[in-house]
Amino acid sequence: MEKFLDKLKQSGFKLTRQRTEIIEVLHSARYPMTVRDIHNVCNYTDFASVYRNIELFNKAGLVRKVFTGNRIAGYELQYDSHKHKIICLKCGKIKEISICCVGQVQAETGFNISEHIIEFKGICPECAD
């Protein structure tokens, strides 16, 4: 929790009441929260500010964007910034990707997910004829 506030400060952003609260909400949330969810709790915080801050958190790497089936994005604190791999079957190159649907799965199944494996294989754009 403080870890995130520190990270914000160290990135050169001010620690406002609104930001602290949004992070608190995300921290106590079990599932990815939508902007609407966040606004429901921090209801004196303007929608625009929620959007601006969430986007800022996302860029600062505090938060991960997750899509939960409908078109509304959810956000969750990024406790571990793990990466998955995609491997080219032709040249063998391995690339790391940050795409991960664990938040989405968590939201839809209700599972509290502790482990997951995600890996892709195919032909990379360079090797495609």
Next chain:
Amino acid sequence: MEKFLDKLKQSGFKLTRQRTEIIEVLHSARYPMTVRDIHNVCNYTDFASVYRNIELFNKAGLVRKVFTGNRIAGYELQYDSHKHKIICLKCGKIKEISICCVGQVQAETGFNISEHIIEFKGICPECAD
């Protein structure tokens, strides 16, 4: 290609010019297409109709909805309707889920993905205290 048209018919829906065209577009597309993309090609087809049909295709299992990083959904034909697994570490129950981010990864990496592994482990809602 005809496979999809047949499936539509067999589901009891009419085969209109608009539907055929949307399926053609999706079929020739390399990546998940947004509603806007589809409308750009089928530009005499109304936006509302694209939405209605794409949603119908989705429910009929012809098409898979994919989220590609921004808030706009993309759609791709569902050639193989595969499932992934989520396993409860307490009761051992295995559940199948249709969530899969392969389209998203394909769109973002440019890879032509031929294999992928996605699996989750955790505690299911019933086993959660």
Next chain:
DNA sequence: CTGGTTGCAAACTCTTTGCAATCCT
């Protein structure tokens, strides 16, 4: 004190819906 941040309001974009006209079967 001062620049970053917020709230407000308005604009924008994506999506949905009602209804009359039209098209498949």
Next chain:
DNA sequence: AGGATTGCAAAGAGTTTGCAACCAG
């Protein structure tokens, strides 16, 4: 012919932006 489907128009919902007021450092 007759019900499903379409196009149009308008409404709904989510997101972004400009600007003056405000607040953290």
